[in-house]
Structures are given as C-alpha cells and as structure tokens.
Amino acid sequence: MSGTAYTAAELAERFGLGLRGDGAARVRGVATLAQAGAEQLAFLANPKYRAQLADSRAGVVVLREDDAAAHAGTALVARDPYAAFARIAALFEPRPRRAPGIHPSADIDPSAQVDPGAHVGAFVSIGARSRIEAGAVVGPGCVIGEDCVVGAGCELVARVTLVTRVRLGRRVTIHPGAVLGAAGFGLAMEHGRWLNVPQLGGVVVGDDCEIGANTTIDRGALDDTVLEEDVRLDNQIQIGHNVRIGAHTAMAGCSAVAGSAKIGRYCLIGGAAGVLGHLEICDKVVVTAMSLVTHSIREPGEYSSGTPLMDNRSWRKSAARFKQLDAIARRLGARGAD
Amino acid sequence: MSGTAYTAAELAERFGLGLRGDGAARVRGVATLAQAGAEQLAFLANPKYRAQLADSRAGVVVLREDDAAAHAGTALVARDPYAAFARIAALFEPRPRRAPGIHPSADIDPSAQVDPGAHVGAFVSIGARSRIEAGAVVGPGCVIGEDCVVGAGCELVARVTLVTRVRLGRRVTIHPGAVLGAAGFGLAMEHGRWLNVPQLGGVVVGDDCEIGANTTIDRGALDDTVLEEDVRLDNQIQIGHNVRIGAHTAMAGCSAVAGSAKIGRYCLIGGAAGVLGHLEICDKVVVTAMSLVTHSIREPGEYSSGTPLMDNRSWRKSAARFKQLDAIARRLGARGAD
Amino acid sequence: MSGTAYTAAELAERFGLGLRGDGAARVRGVATLAQAGAEQLAFLANPKYRAQLADSRAGVVVLREDDAAAHAGTALVARDPYAAFARIAALFEPRPRRAPGIHPSADIDPSAQVDPGAHVGAFVSIGARSRIEAGAVVGPGCVIGEDCVVGAGCELVARVTLVTRVRLGRRVTIHPGAVLGAAGFGLAMEHGRWLNVPQLGGVVVGDDCEIGANTTIDRGALDDTVLEEDVRLDNQIQIGHNVRIGAHTAMAGCSAVAGSAKIGRYCLIGGAAGVLGHLEICDKVVVTAMSLVTHSIREPGEYSSGTPLMDNRSWRKSAARFKQLDAIARRLGARGAD
Incomplete structure (x- = not known):
C-alpha cells in the first residue's frame, strides 16, 4: 500500500484504455478481485470469475466493454483486460537491483x-x-x-x-x-x-x-x-x-x-x-x-490423446475392454471401418 | 555393526510394541528381511514379502500380530510395522553434523x-x-x-x-x-x-x-x-x-x-x-x-485415466480401434448410453 | 575447417572400413549430409535421409554397402555407419582441458x-x-x-x-x-x-x-x-x-x-x-x-499403453465412448472375450 500511486485517469491515458467512473481514483497496487482493496486495481478476464465482480472491493477494475456495464465502480475498459493488467502490474513489480x-x-x-x-x-x-x-x-x-x-x-x-x-x-x-x-x-x-x-x-x-x-x-x-x-x-x-x-x-x-x-x-x-x-x-x-x-x-x-478421468472402478472395466477392442470390432464386422 | 546397541526389550518399551521371544536380543542396526543378520532388525509390512520371513536371519523382526504366530524368532509386534520400523531405524541413521x-x-x-x-x-x-x-x-x-x-x-x-x-x-x-x-x-x-x-x-x-x-x-x-x-x-x-x-x-x-x-x-x-x-x-x-x-x-x-500396458502388436490393434470407437458405438445404437 | 586433417584412406585403415573413391580425399570435420562441404565427412544410416545423399556436397560419406553403389563420391563403407561415424567424429570433438x-x-x-x-x-x-x-x-x-x-x-x-x-x-x-x-x-x-x-x-x-x-x-x-x-x-x-x-x-x-x-x-x-x-x-x-x-x-x-493422437474433436468422441466401453461390450455379449 506504499510506494508510487497512479490515478485511474493516468492509467487510462498511459495504456490507451477506456475510463468509467472516478478518474481520480488512486491505485497503489494490484490484487485479485477477491482480495483487492480500495486503492488496488484488479482485473476480470476469465468469465469464470465474473461472479466475483459484484462483491469486489477493488478501487479500480480492468475489464471488457461488456462487463463494464454491469459494474458500478471505477473501471478501465480494455479489449484484452489480461494484457492491460499485465502492463499496469509491471508498474508495481519489485525488481531487485543488480548493479553492474x-x-x-x-x-x-x-x-x-x-x-x-x-x-x-x-x-x-x-x-x-x-x-x-x-x-x-x-x-x-x-x-x-x-x-x-x-x-x-x-x-x-x-x-x-x-x-x-x-x-x-x-x-x-x-x-x-x-x-x-x-x-x-x-x-x-x-x-x-x-x-x-x-x-x-x-x-x-x-x-x-x-x-x-x-x-x-x-x-x-x-x-x-x-x-x-x-x-x-x-x-x-x-x-x-x-x-x-x-x-x-x-x-x-x-x-x-x-x-x-x-x-x-x-x-x-x-x-x-x-x-x-x-x-x-x-x-x-x-x-x-x-x-x-x-x-x-x-x-x-x-x-489430443489419452482417455478421460474416471473413478477407478469404472476405469478398470473400460481399461479391460480396451484390450478386447479389436475382437469387439471384428464381431461387429467393423473391419473396414475408419 | 558398530555403534549403539539396543535390546529387543528396550525397543519394545521405547516404542510401545509387543515383545515375543528373547527380550535380551541385541540390535545394532536395521536391514531388509533378506539381508539382515543376527544383530539386525528387519520388518514385515507388505504381505508380498511374507515368504521371506521363514528364511530371514534377522535377529529381531517387527511385524503384525497375525504374522507373529508364524515366526519362531524374536519379534516386536506392532499395529503398523512400517511406522514402528521407521522410528527404530531413525536410531541408526547417520546424521552429518552441521555446526551452527x-x-x-x-x-x-x-x-x-x-x-x-x-x-x-x-x-x-x-x-x-x-x-x-x-x-x-x-x-x-x-x-x-x-x-x-x-x-x-x-x-x-x-x-x-x-x-x-x-x-x-x-x-x-x-x-x-x-x-x-x-x-x-x-x-x-x-x-x-x-x-x-x-x-x-x-x-x-x-x-x-x-x-x-x-x-x-x-x-x-x-x-x-x-x-x-x-x-x-x-x-x-x-x-x-x-x-x-x-x-x-x-x-x-x-x-x-x-x-x-x-x-x-x-x-x-x-x-x-x-x-x-x-x-x-x-x-x-x-x-x-x-x-x-x-x-x-x-x-x-x-x-484413473489411461489404458493398460499391452504387447505392442496387440496395442496397435486396440489403438486403431480406439479411433473408430464412436462409429462402432453408433453401429450398436449406443448413442444414448452412458 | 581448421585443425587436424585425415585422408579417407587413413580413416578407412584406422576404423576398419571399406573405401570407395578417392583415398586421398581430406577430412577436416564432420557435418550432416545437408550441410557438409568438400572437406567434411557425413553419414547415412537412417533410410529416411537417403534422398539427401544425391545432393550432398560432403567430401566423404560413411554408409552401408547397399547405399555405396548409388553414391558417386568418396565413401567409407561400414556395417554400422552410425557407430563408425561416432568414432570418426570423436577425432574432431573439442574437449576443454581440465588440468589436474x-x-x-x-x-x-x-x-x-x-x-x-x-x-x-x-x-x-x-x-x-x-x-x-x-x-x-x-x-x-x-x-x-x-x-x-x-x-x-x-x-x-x-x-x-x-x-x-x-x-x-x-x-x-x-x-x-x-x-x-x-x-x-x-x-x-x-x-x-x-x-x-x-x-x-x-x-x-x-x-x-x-x-x-x-x-x-x-x-x-x-x-x-x-x-x-x-x-x-x-x-x-x-x-x-x-x-x-x-x-x-x-x-x-x-x-x-x-x-x-x-x-x-x-x-x-x-x-x-x-x-x-x-x-x-x-x-x-x-x-x-x-x-x-x-x-x-x-x-x-x-x-505400449495409451491412445493414438487425434484431432481434438474426434478424440472427444472416442474418449466419451471409452467411458461406455463396458456397456458397449456387454451389449455385444462380449463378457467372456479376451
């Protein structure tokens, strides 16, 4: 929560993103939707996490146009929220100095x-x-x-x-x-x-x-x-x-x-x-x-190759039948099948 | 065969194990059933190795109650012989000193x-x-x-x-x-x-x-x-x-x-x-x-997932049929099957 | 292209290989059939690369008797061209000195x-x-x-x-x-x-x-x-x-x-x-x-075990059927099959 802060408007300008809500909102770090606080920025890219948006306390969220409508808080709108987030997060990455x-x-x-x-x-x-x-x-x-x-x-x-x-x-x-x-x-x-x-x-x-x-x-x-x-x-x-x-x-x-x-x-x-x-x-x-x-x-x-995950008992049955597959197919007269 | 020795009775007492046979039997180290000698302790946990018990020259064996009956030599009886063995073996583990x-x-x-x-x-x-x-x-x-x-x-x-x-x-x-x-x-x-x-x-x-x-x-x-x-x-x-x-x-x-x-x-x-x-x-x-x-x-x-190991010639046949599985099942009218 | 040179005849003698063509041909290094130049030696072992032989500019090629007939250039004939090549290549391997x-x-x-x-x-x-x-x-x-x-x-x-x-x-x-x-x-x-x-x-x-x-x-x-x-x-x-x-x-x-x-x-x-x-x-x-x-x-x-590589769409169908294999086989009355 220490270190440099950026406003939402500054980030929108710097990375060419759309801005919704409070351009003066301050961002001092990044976090997940679930964990972010008032001065942190989060992102929504994977639809699987969309449900977390409503409950998020993130001060600013990077998201797609179509998710922005459903969001009451401050948002940065990106065509690719994950890439935009990556660029913003880099501002806050601690980099150990390696002197020449x-x-x-x-x-x-x-x-x-x-x-x-x-x-x-x-x-x-x-x-x-x-x-x-x-x-x-x-x-x-x-x-x-x-x-x-x-x-x-x-x-x-x-x-x-x-x-x-x-x-x-x-x-x-x-x-x-x-x-x-x-x-x-x-x-x-x-x-x-x-x-x-x-x-x-x-x-x-x-x-x-x-x-x-x-x-x-x-x-x-x-x-x-x-x-x-x-x-x-x-x-x-x-x-x-x-x-x-x-x-x-x-x-x-x-x-x-x-x-x-x-x-x-x-x-x-x-x-x-x-x-x-x-x-x-x-x-x-x-x-x-x-x-x-x-x-x-x-x-x-x-x-792809492989077989699906199964409970072991069922898998054993399928696996045993795999060994008989040619015989099974022949019985069906499937010799010529592709 | 050098270093500290413990009697079977001492080990039984220390680790809360049952004792059969000679409580004065001395243990100076641990080994497998197959390799152990007169002053070594071995264990029997995996039934796969039960046949080795009769031929073992181990001075003391850690084993389960139901294996103890069949054993003429000195035994330490444990509900979990492998865990008991682990604790006993630790007594003989060489630990390099790492001085502060x-x-x-x-x-x-x-x-x-x-x-x-x-x-x-x-x-x-x-x-x-x-x-x-x-x-x-x-x-x-x-x-x-x-x-x-x-x-x-x-x-x-x-x-x-x-x-x-x-x-x-x-x-x-x-x-x-x-x-x-x-x-x-x-x-x-x-x-x-x-x-x-x-x-x-x-x-x-x-x-x-x-x-x-x-x-x-x-x-x-x-x-x-x-x-x-x-x-x-x-x-x-x-x-x-x-x-x-x-x-x-x-x-x-x-x-x-x-x-x-x-x-x-x-x-x-x-x-x-x-x-x-x-x-x-x-x-x-x-x-x-x-x-x-x-x-x-x-x-x-x-x-589990995967298929059983087969000789390559047979496997090739089953593998070729795996590619036809949907066609085979359809021919059987199995569309609705689970 | 610097360093020690060997003639084809010297190599034939040293490694017990047959010689075809110019025994005075000089070899200063080794390379693939595709890359080798006039003073380099290449090899042909895998029949997959036989087509490259005609176009190769290699000064000398190590190959099998039956490939030698088709080759106009200088050749060393080996029962096992890959092993012969390995021994020849070792002559040109840079080995960092590790002084005692x-x-x-x-x-x-x-x-x-x-x-x-x-x-x-x-x-x-x-x-x-x-x-x-x-x-x-x-x-x-x-x-x-x-x-x-x-x-x-x-x-x-x-x-x-x-x-x-x-x-x-x-x-x-x-x-x-x-x-x-x-x-x-x-x-x-x-x-x-x-x-x-x-x-x-x-x-x-x-x-x-x-x-x-x-x-x-x-x-x-x-x-x-x-x-x-x-x-x-x-x-x-x-x-x-x-x-x-x-x-x-x-x-x-x-x-x-x-x-x-x-x-x-x-x-x-x-x-x-x-x-x-x-x-x-x-x-x-x-x-x-x-x-x-x-x-x-x-x-x-x-x-072997496993299944063949398929395009994902087809694989999904086969994979789904793998789960039904026992039911499919039972429907066929295949219970007793091996």
Missing part, C-alpha cells in the same frame, strides 16, 4: 569478455571465450562454459548452467536450475556396448525467449538446437538435440520434445505433452496436456 | 538475518531482507533471494534455490536442485508477441513439509502459492503459480499441478499424474500414476 | 581424499570421507556429500550433487543438475501425520554409465539403489529408491521408475514412460514413449 560489475568471488576465464554494464553474481564461473553483453544479469551460482554468448539484457536468475556453445539472443530470461547445452542423448550400440556419438553442435536461443526452472535443452549433434524468438518454455521441460521451435510458441510445464523434431510458430504445447523425435508440427498447433504426438502434424488445430 | 555458524565463503546481504544457531554452508548466497531462523541448515550452494524466510529447524540439503518471497515454516526439508519462488508461467498475447504478466506473489510452505530433488514450485501471480502443513512432494514435481495443496497430501515423483488448482487434504497423487489448472480436488482423493485430472473432483475416492 | 589440481575456492573436508590426478573445479564442496580418484573431473559448483566415491576417469560436468553414500564406478559421466543419493520418498502414516522412514542405503553406479541433466536417483532405504555397468539415462529422469537397472539399458528423457522396481539388461525405456514400484522387467524389453508399466514383464519384446 563482477562479484569478487566470480571465477572468470581470462579469455572471456564481460561487458562493464553486465552484472555477474557470487560464485559464478565463466569459461574460455564466452561473452556477457551489456545489461545482462548472471545471477549467483551460474556456470557458463566455453564459447557461450549471453546477449544484451539477458537475465540468468540464479544457478543456470550453459554447458558449451550456447548463444543467447537479447533479453532472454532463464530461471534457476535450467541447463542448456548439455550433450544430447546420442548413442550407437557396438559389440553389445553403448558408444557415445559426439555432440558437436550448440544451442541458439532467439531474442525475448524465456526458459523455465529446471528445464533442459541439449546441444545439437552436428547442427544446433534452435529456439526462434519469443519462445516461452515453462518449468521442467526437456528439449532434445537438434530440435527447432518456431517463434512465439509456448510450452507448458513438464512437456518434452525428442531429438530432431521441428515445432512451428505460435504453437501451444500442453503440460506433460510429448513429441516424438524427427517429427514436424506446423504453425498454430495446440496439443492438449499429456498428449503424445506420434506423427507429424500438417494442419493447424487442436490435437 | 556461517561458512566464510557465504555471501550474505547486510540486511539479511541469520540466527546464530543456524548453519550456512559454503557458497551460499542470501539476499536482502531474508531471515534464517534458529537451527536451520542451509547446505552448500543454496541461493536464497530477497524477502525469504527459512523457519526454525528447516533443512535445505544443498543447491536449493528460493528465488524471492518464499516463506518456509518450521522443520521443512528441501532436497537438492529444488527451485521455489520462480516466476510463474504468466503470459498474455498482445499484437502477436508474448507479454509477461508480473508475478507479484510468493510461496508459503507450512511446517513439516518435504520437497524433493529438482522439484519446482512457482510463486503466485498475485496471491501466494501455498503448501499447507505436512505436505510431502517427491522429486521432479512441478507446482504452478497460485496452487494450493492441503495438509498431509503426498505427491509422487514427476507429478504436476497447473496454475490455480486446489488440492485437498490427505490426497495421494501418483507418479507422473497431472492436474489441470483452476480445478479443485476435495480431501482424500487418490489419483493413480500417469492419470490426468481434467475436471474437479468432489467425492473422495480413487481416480 | 584443486581450484583454490573449493571447500574440501580434511577427511576427504582427492587424487593428485583429479580435477576439482571452482565452488566445489567435498564432504567427509569422500574420495575422488585419478583422472576424475569434478566441474564447477558440484556438491559431493559424505562417504561418496567418484571413480577414476569420471566426469561430473558441473553443478552435480552426490548427497551421501554414492559410489560411482569408472568413467561415469554425469551432466549438470543431476542429483544422486537424495533421501528416497519413504513415508509411513502415523496418527494422521507423515513419518519419515530413514533412508540408510546408498547409490551404486557401474562403470561407463551416463546420467543426464537434472536426472535424480534416490538412495536406497536399506539396500542400495543400483545401476549396473553401461546404463544410459537421458535428462529429467527419476529413479526411486532401491531400483536396480541392468547393464546396457538406456532410458529416454523424462521417464521414471518407482521404488524397488527391477529393470533388466539391454532394455530401452521410451521418453516419459513410467514403471510402477516393486515390478520386474526382464532383459531386452522395449517400452514405448509415455507408456506406463503396471505389471511385471517376463517376456522380451515391445510394450
């Missing part, structure tokens, strides 16, 4: 270059020939191996590892525990033992990408593993060697893409979904949670 | 508070305004960001990251590689590019929770992400922003909960199971391994 | 032993009674707890944690973020609260194993968790306490094995596949991606 400079404990190879405008935190290692550009933040405990680039304005929050040959564009954010550039899973069987196939490529990450906590992206075997610009990866994701992910694609937590698969632009990959190796998925494909992509997808649209 | 004090290499912000009775290990970073309470252990390589609290008696084993606004209750154990308080996956699409939604909340973890290796728990967008007391999370779990998990719920490895879902008390979530966002699961729900919860659950019980 | 010695920042318990021929990097912790053998590399940020052994020639790339009682054989490679030896998920419910079951065992990893980034392997409860020799684990894998994995088995990313399961030799476990606890899988079993093994497997072969 290198922490005295950092261990930096003499051949590495760190821009004077970059921040390098405690217990950071930077390997031979790597480069940290202006305004980049390399948080505590990060390990940057050989031949890496951390582009201008990147933020490696803490304990991020770039193993080798990882080139990040500008403004890439990487959350703790992520590992980029580890040797991909390349194995050949020879005389009954596994032989490692050298992983000579790197990882290229485009501008404005975000990579979640404990996500892993292997380096390519020969060519690079590539994320185009503005790709958003949640936590605990696994990206195999030589995968390519198109611009603006977002993947939810625990999803995984096997080696050499290509995913298009503006795709949405659900949580814990999987994509087999060497497949291609075109632009604007949605894969629902925990689905497994087993063949290439050439048409935009939504794709 | 701060390792000289640790990097601690001047505004942070570390209780003199806490242990802070090598290469630890502690950020502004964070507090480490009495008896807490912060193992090597941990990163504690801004505005965090590590409650009395907590143990962060090693390389744990608390990003920001993470408040741990008392006696919380966190295993290596876990990341709490990373920015949740909040995105709005605006003019064809992703816009980050500020993640202003924190993470609150109740007393006696345990969080597994490489598990991730994102901080809330506005309100906090919450684990109530005695929640047990295995390894590699992903908990999205604003999730709430009820007291005494246990989740097995690789499970995942998407943003804003609420899970009740005393639930058991199986390995690699998933829960979609914004759902509610009531108390005492069991979700079996690799099931996907796609709707709220309002009745206690066991729930 | 201990980084001055490392924090090593007085009772630990580090062989003078081992490399210990920056910000490494090594606990009481642990031993690092000759030629081993312990990269930056690793944490080695108490009573661990890192065998001769092992490489812990960076930020690897061995919690306690982890014994690695020789030439084990572990990628960043992996955690071995954390306490397994052993819980007993007592009076409505969880009680921890002490995890007194360790982890034993055989010679030549490889463990992927952010993979977790819990220590055993009483006996050890065991990987036999030459086991290959990809990234983000979870191995529960007391699991045993047979020699030469490979597991793809995000797969998981619950406690006390036993997996045989020469098995291939697909990505995101799961194995329930206490099961046994015999040798030479293939489990396809995202399948769940719910019973022991006693016959070699390929096993």
Whole structure:
C-alpha cells in the first residue's frame, strides 16, 4: 500500500484504455478481485470469475466493454483486460537491483569478455571465450562454459548452467536450475556396448525467449538446437538435440520434445505433452496436456490423446475392454471401418 | 555393526510394541528381511514379502500380530510395522553434523538475518531482507533471494534455490536442485508477441513439509502459492503459480499441478499424474500414476485415466480401434448410453 | 575447417572400413549430409535421409554397402555407419582441458581424499570421507556429500550433487543438475501425520554409465539403489529408491521408475514412460514413449499403453465412448472375450 500511486485517469491515458467512473481514483497496487482493496486495481478476464465482480472491493477494475456495464465502480475498459493488467502490474513489480560489475568471488576465464554494464553474481564461473553483453544479469551460482554468448539484457536468475556453445539472443530470461547445452542423448550400440556419438553442435536461443526452472535443452549433434524468438518454455521441460521451435510458441510445464523434431510458430504445447523425435508440427498447433504426438502434424488445430478421468472402478472395466477392442470390432464386422 | 546397541526389550518399551521371544536380543542396526543378520532388525509390512520371513536371519523382526504366530524368532509386534520400523531405524541413521555458524565463503546481504544457531554452508548466497531462523541448515550452494524466510529447524540439503518471497515454516526439508519462488508461467498475447504478466506473489510452505530433488514450485501471480502443513512432494514435481495443496497430501515423483488448482487434504497423487489448472480436488482423493485430472473432483475416492500396458502388436490393434470407437458405438445404437 | 586433417584412406585403415573413391580425399570435420562441404565427412544410416545423399556436397560419406553403389563420391563403407561415424567424429570433438589440481575456492573436508590426478573445479564442496580418484573431473559448483566415491576417469560436468553414500564406478559421466543419493520418498502414516522412514542405503553406479541433466536417483532405504555397468539415462529422469537397472539399458528423457522396481539388461525405456514400484522387467524389453508399466514383464519384446493422437474433436468422441466401453461390450455379449 506504499510506494508510487497512479490515478485511474493516468492509467487510462498511459495504456490507451477506456475510463468509467472516478478518474481520480488512486491505485497503489494490484490484487485479485477477491482480495483487492480500495486503492488496488484488479482485473476480470476469465468469465469464470465474473461472479466475483459484484462483491469486489477493488478501487479500480480492468475489464471488457461488456462487463463494464454491469459494474458500478471505477473501471478501465480494455479489449484484452489480461494484457492491460499485465502492463499496469509491471508498474508495481519489485525488481531487485543488480548493479553492474563482477562479484569478487566470480571465477572468470581470462579469455572471456564481460561487458562493464553486465552484472555477474557470487560464485559464478565463466569459461574460455564466452561473452556477457551489456545489461545482462548472471545471477549467483551460474556456470557458463566455453564459447557461450549471453546477449544484451539477458537475465540468468540464479544457478543456470550453459554447458558449451550456447548463444543467447537479447533479453532472454532463464530461471534457476535450467541447463542448456548439455550433450544430447546420442548413442550407437557396438559389440553389445553403448558408444557415445559426439555432440558437436550448440544451442541458439532467439531474442525475448524465456526458459523455465529446471528445464533442459541439449546441444545439437552436428547442427544446433534452435529456439526462434519469443519462445516461452515453462518449468521442467526437456528439449532434445537438434530440435527447432518456431517463434512465439509456448510450452507448458513438464512437456518434452525428442531429438530432431521441428515445432512451428505460435504453437501451444500442453503440460506433460510429448513429441516424438524427427517429427514436424506446423504453425498454430495446440496439443492438449499429456498428449503424445506420434506423427507429424500438417494442419493447424487442436490435437489430443489419452482417455478421460474416471473413478477407478469404472476405469478398470473400460481399461479391460480396451484390450478386447479389436475382437469387439471384428464381431461387429467393423473391419473396414475408419 | 558398530555403534549403539539396543535390546529387543528396550525397543519394545521405547516404542510401545509387543515383545515375543528373547527380550535380551541385541540390535545394532536395521536391514531388509533378506539381508539382515543376527544383530539386525528387519520388518514385515507388505504381505508380498511374507515368504521371506521363514528364511530371514534377522535377529529381531517387527511385524503384525497375525504374522507373529508364524515366526519362531524374536519379534516386536506392532499395529503398523512400517511406522514402528521407521522410528527404530531413525536410531541408526547417520546424521552429518552441521555446526551452527556461517561458512566464510557465504555471501550474505547486510540486511539479511541469520540466527546464530543456524548453519550456512559454503557458497551460499542470501539476499536482502531474508531471515534464517534458529537451527536451520542451509547446505552448500543454496541461493536464497530477497524477502525469504527459512523457519526454525528447516533443512535445505544443498543447491536449493528460493528465488524471492518464499516463506518456509518450521522443520521443512528441501532436497537438492529444488527451485521455489520462480516466476510463474504468466503470459498474455498482445499484437502477436508474448507479454509477461508480473508475478507479484510468493510461496508459503507450512511446517513439516518435504520437497524433493529438482522439484519446482512457482510463486503466485498475485496471491501466494501455498503448501499447507505436512505436505510431502517427491522429486521432479512441478507446482504452478497460485496452487494450493492441503495438509498431509503426498505427491509422487514427476507429478504436476497447473496454475490455480486446489488440492485437498490427505490426497495421494501418483507418479507422473497431472492436474489441470483452476480445478479443485476435495480431501482424500487418490489419483493413480500417469492419470490426468481434467475436471474437479468432489467425492473422495480413487481416480484413473489411461489404458493398460499391452504387447505392442496387440496395442496397435486396440489403438486403431480406439479411433473408430464412436462409429462402432453408433453401429450398436449406443448413442444414448452412458 | 581448421585443425587436424585425415585422408579417407587413413580413416578407412584406422576404423576398419571399406573405401570407395578417392583415398586421398581430406577430412577436416564432420557435418550432416545437408550441410557438409568438400572437406567434411557425413553419414547415412537412417533410410529416411537417403534422398539427401544425391545432393550432398560432403567430401566423404560413411554408409552401408547397399547405399555405396548409388553414391558417386568418396565413401567409407561400414556395417554400422552410425557407430563408425561416432568414432570418426570423436577425432574432431573439442574437449576443454581440465588440468589436474584443486581450484583454490573449493571447500574440501580434511577427511576427504582427492587424487593428485583429479580435477576439482571452482565452488566445489567435498564432504567427509569422500574420495575422488585419478583422472576424475569434478566441474564447477558440484556438491559431493559424505562417504561418496567418484571413480577414476569420471566426469561430473558441473553443478552435480552426490548427497551421501554414492559410489560411482569408472568413467561415469554425469551432466549438470543431476542429483544422486537424495533421501528416497519413504513415508509411513502415523496418527494422521507423515513419518519419515530413514533412508540408510546408498547409490551404486557401474562403470561407463551416463546420467543426464537434472536426472535424480534416490538412495536406497536399506539396500542400495543400483545401476549396473553401461546404463544410459537421458535428462529429467527419476529413479526411486532401491531400483536396480541392468547393464546396457538406456532410458529416454523424462521417464521414471518407482521404488524397488527391477529393470533388466539391454532394455530401452521410451521418453516419459513410467514403471510402477516393486515390478520386474526382464532383459531386452522395449517400452514405448509415455507408456506406463503396471505389471511385471517376463517376456522380451515391445510394450505400449495409451491412445493414438487425434484431432481434438474426434478424440472427444472416442474418449466419451471409452467411458461406455463396458456397456458397449456387454451389449455385444462380449463378457467372456479376451
């Protein structure tokens, strides 16, 4: 409730929003509809929460035109309330200062270059020939191996590892525990033992990408593993060697893409979904949670696999019948059916 | 076989167990039924291992009343042999000493508070305004960001990251590689590019929770992400922003909960199971391994999805028929069936 | 294109390969068929890429006898082109030098032993009674707890944690973020609260194993968790306490094995596949991606579960019918079918 305040009129002006009600209403922070108080701003985007609007004590609410009519209080009207809220909320986000400079404990190879405008935190290692550009933040405990680039304005929050040959564009954010550039899973069987196939490529990450906590992206075997610009990866994701992910694609937590698969632009990959190796998925494909992509997808649209959740007793019956499905269909004379 | 010894009678007395056989039998350690020797104690809880009892060379066995009759050797009789065994085994657990004090290499912000009775290990970073309470252990390589609290008696084993606004209750154990308080996956699409939604909340973890290796728990967008007391999370779990998990719920490895879902008390979530966002699961729900919860659950019980494991050739036939299921059912005139 | 060059004839001789075309052709590096230039060597193993052979500008191609006939350029003929390529590519792999010695920042318990021929990097912790053998590399940020052994020639790339009682054989490679030896998920419910079951065992990893980034392997409860020799684990894998994995088995990313399961030799476990606890899988079993093994497997072969990927609209129809399967089958009089 402390800090800078903005009036509703100022926010409307600044973000190009419609204003209903009291333009002098002051906003000192943001909160949910359920929790917001008199000097806080809330938003209504998901119709599921519409019922909360009437009871909300929020001083100002960001909402759509058609919800504004039903709202007696001060409102900011947006075509996309969630995006408008995101921009307003950023005004109130506490950002720890990361002053330029290198922490005295950092261990930096003499051949590495760190821009004077970059921040390098405690217990950071930077390997031979790597480069940290202006305004980049390399948080505590990060390990940057050989031949890496951390582009201008990147933020490696803490304990991020770039193993080798990882080139990040500008403004890439990487959350703790992520590992980029580890040797991909390349194995050949020879005389009954596994032989490692050298992983000579790197990882290229485009501008404005975000990579979640404990996500892993292997380096390519020969060519690079590539994320185009503005790709958003949640936590605990696994990206195999030589995968390519198109611009603006977002993947939810625990999803995984096997080696050499290509995913298009503006795709949405659900949580814990999987994509087999060497497949291609075109632009604007949605894969629902925990689905497994087993063949290439050439048409935009939504794709799924799996079965619905059931009580275990009923599920056991259906599951037992699943094993008999071919026999059942044959009995019906369905051989030729599609 | 070295170290402290206890007699069977001492153990019976100490843990309130029944005694059969030789109360003077000495116990110097614990082992499985198959491996235990004359001065070791074993247990029988899972009937699957009952056949091992006859051949066991264990000096003392903890078991249920109805198994005791069949056992000629010394036995401690418990209503819950596994719990009794757990308490006895703790007597023999080697616990590395973590002396109070701060390792000289640790990097601690001047505004942070570390209780003199806490242990802070090598290469630890502690950020502004964070507090480490009495008896807490912060193992090597941990990163504690801004505005965090590590409650009395907590143990962060090693390389744990608390990003920001993470408040741990008392006696919380966190295993290596876990990341709490990373920015949740909040995105709005605006003019064809992703816009980050500020993640202003924190993470609150109740007393006696345990969080597994490489598990991730994102901080809330506005309100906090919450684990109530005695929640047990295995390894590699992903908990999205604003999730709430009820007291005494246990989740097995690789499970995942998407943003804003609420899970009740005393639930058991199986390995690699998933829960979609914004759902509610009531108390005492069991979700079996690799099931996907796609709707709220309002009745206690066991729930499942998926299909049974089959040899691949048979599975291919059933899978092909799964695609024809609606046509098959229509042919049967099953339209109205439930 | 710099560095050492080899002639095709030299490579044929060195690796026992057949030679077609110009034995004097020089090779300075390796690349894909699509990318390789005149002084680079490519390979053709997967028939899917056969069409690229005609257009390839690669100076030398490693391929099978039956592909050699169709190729006008210089070729090295191998029974297994992928394995041959792996051996050749290793000649060109840049390997960062890790000189023997201990980084001055490392924090090593007085009772630990580090062989003078081992490399210990920056910000490494090594606990009481642990031993690092000759030629081993312990990269930056690793944490080695108490009573661990890192065998001769092992490489812990960076930020690897061995919690306690982890014994690695020789030439084990572990990628960043992996955690071995954390306490397994052993819980007993007592009076409505969880009680921890002490995890007194360790982890034993055989010679030549490889463990992927952010993979977790819990220590055993009483006996050890065991990987036999030459086991290959990809990234983000979870191995529960007391699991045993047979020699030469490979597991793809995000797969998981619950406690006390036993997996045989020469098995291939697909990505995101799961194995329930206490099961046994015999040798030479293939489990396809995202399948769940719910019973022991006693016959070699390929096993699967799940349903095929469908467009969401069609999938919803099949999924709804899955719930009716038992009723459908009963209507057909299929009660006795298998």
